[in-house]
Amino acid sequence: MIDVVIAGAGPDGLMVACELGLAGIRPIVLDPAPGPNPAARVNRIVGQAARILDYRGLYSALTGADAPIPVPHANFAGLxxxxxxxxxxxxFAIPVQQFSLVQLLAERAGNYGTDIRWGHALTGFDQRDDGITVHVAGPDCSYDLTTQYLVGADGGTSTTRHLAGIEFPGMSSYDLVIRIGFDVVPPDEWIEPIPPDPRGPGHLPPQQFHRTDRGVFVYGEMGSRVAMMTYELDNAPHEQRNDGTAGEPPMSLAELQASAERVLGTDVPLRPVSRDAPLDLRRVAGINSRIASHYQVGRVFLVGDAAHVHAPIGGPGLNLGLQDGVNLGWKLAAVSSGRVAPALLATYEVERRPAAERLVMQTRAQLALFRPGPEVTALRDLFTELLSDPNNVLRISDLLSGADNHYTAGNGAHPFVGRWVPDFTVASASGRQRVAELARAGLPVLVDLTEDGAFAAAVTDTDDRLTVAVGRPVDAVGATAVLVRPDGYVAWASSQAQPAREDTHQLRAVLTQWFGI
Structure with a gap:
């Protein structure tokens, strides 16, 4: 029997496969496409997903940099x-095309022995108490696979979700049309770097938004590319399709220019950055904002867009989906190997659903702040005043990045528990290492910062199932010991300089509960 079958070889499905591979589990990944989609789609990864990739040594492979650095500027609804x-x-932000990320994850998963089957589509499954029979249509024939678990990472129109009978409640608003032109810019005299950029004159500032009572006009860098974009929308959502784009031909540069002129109320001459490169123009009509009624039905799980869809404002989808994949991946590996009871898998939805709810909330709020009308204009003026306070800016940036997500901690737990661990550096006799570097093996990490390494001494019998680091923090941390889960969240922490026996007993209890150690 196969341990895990994954439907969908996009970033989220491949992230699950990589997590399983780290733990020695060899899943089969099915995807109906003949290969990775080469079309330019997502242009950047934002938020805590950058830290996830850093934890697996993938951040430097994508960027050439050693560690993520927070962006100096961002926006919320164009503010x-x-x-x-x-x-x-x-x-954080990583300017990368989705195709490049898929290639990197597919290569990493392949190195772990994952069987990625392009051109093989999930067509059905039969679920039993002891496993699942998965029905597959391949290029040459149909066949069945028997597996312990099935993961649906097959996008917003998920076949897995449909076959599992999982509802997808939420809202669809068809009053919005987004038009995008990549590598298209306004005249040079319109481009004024704010603030001045050391890379020289003419460099576009990131995502400059101009809202009017007729819509939103955007130009700037979107990931690794320059782009022009317009939003045209009514002042209230509509639940029936009324986008006026059905049956229209593919978008042209003239259509994008006409939309920009309607939004700004003036002539907007546009030009391609290069006359030799083909234009990349897109039209998106309508927005779905939905969360699956269940992330798990028996032995079937949903991750990424199969579990939630939302407005694409700011490109937050990969931030949410990749974290879904890592959260589920290490837990599936622990249960599939028999180290931990299957009850652990119930924590996947408990932890990840609130993150999706917050993302849907903030994207809906941003869309509301884009709508036309004097009331919205007044609300934006109020937000502008509020965002002059750095504390409010931090709160909004944590909302955008997902840093404000925290998982349930027990009564009396250390303040770190259930939150992302700070990426501090540990100095020891063998050198300096960041927490992210200690996490590369995909194991839980115990960092002991006490003078005598008392916590590490209490878990010397964990063999190779735990990464242990003993040393001194390079900067202040706020704890003397932390136990970090493979997904970057703290499972246990202490601030005791000299731990009592009950402290080490608690550590061992958490190691058993979460990791079967």
Missing amino acids: SLDLAAVPASQL
């Missing part, structure tokens, strides 16, 4: 966020 004055910001 500027000055993050340079917010030293605690966790809003």
Whole structure:
């Protein structure tokens, strides 16, 4: 019997496969496409997903940099966020095309022995108490697979979700049309770097939004590319399709220019950055904002867009989906190997659903702040005043990055428990290592910062199932020991300089509960 079958070889499904591979589990990944989609889609990864990739040694492979650095500027509904004055910001961004990320994850999963079957589609499954029979249509024939668990990572129109009978409640608003032109810019005299950029004149500032009572006009860098975009929308959501785009031909540069002129109320001459490169123009009509009624039905799980869809404002989808994949991946590996009871898998939905709910909330709020009308204009003026306070900027940036997500901790737990661990550096006799570097093996990590290494001494019998680091923090941490889960969240922490026996007993109890150690 196969341990895990994954439907969908996009970033989220491949992230699950990589997590399983780290733990020695060899899943089969099915995808109906003949190979990775080469089309330019997502242009950047924002938020805590950058830290996830850093934890697996993938961040440097994508960027060439050693560690994520928070972005100095961002926006919320087109309202500027000055993050340079917010030293605690966790809003990271990786300018990368989705195709490049899929290639990297597919290569990593392949190195672990994952069987990725392009051109093989999930067509059905039969679930029993002891496993699942998965029905597959391959290029040459149909066949069945028997597996312990099935993971649906097959997007917003998920076949897995449909076959599992999982409802997808929420809302669809068809009053919005988004038009995007990549590598398209307005005249040079329109481009004024704010703030001045050391890379020289003419460099576009990131995502400059101009809202009017007729819509939103955007130009700037979106990931690794320059883009022009317009939002045209009514002042109230509609639940029936009324987008006026059905049956229209593919979008043209003239259509994008006409939309920009309607939004701004003036002539907007546009030009491609290069006359030799083909235009990349897109039209998106309508927005779905939904969360699956269940993330788990028996032995079937949903991750990424199969579990939730939302407005694409700011490109938050991969931030949410990749964290879904890592959260589920290490837990499936622990249960599949027999180290932990299957009850652990119930924590997946308990932990990840609130994160989806917050993302849906903030994208709906941003869309509301884009709508036309004097009332919305007044609300934006109020938000502008509120965002002059660095504390409010930090709160919004944590909302955008997902840094404000925290999992339930027991009564009396250390303040770190259930939250992302700070990426501090540990100095020891063998050198300096960041927590992210200690996490590369995909194991739980115990960092002991006490003078005599008392906590590490209490868990010397854990063999190779736990990464242990003993040393001194390079900077202040706020704890003397932390136990970090493979997904970056703290499972246990202490501030005791000299731990009592009950402290080490509690540590061992958490190791058993979460990791079967």
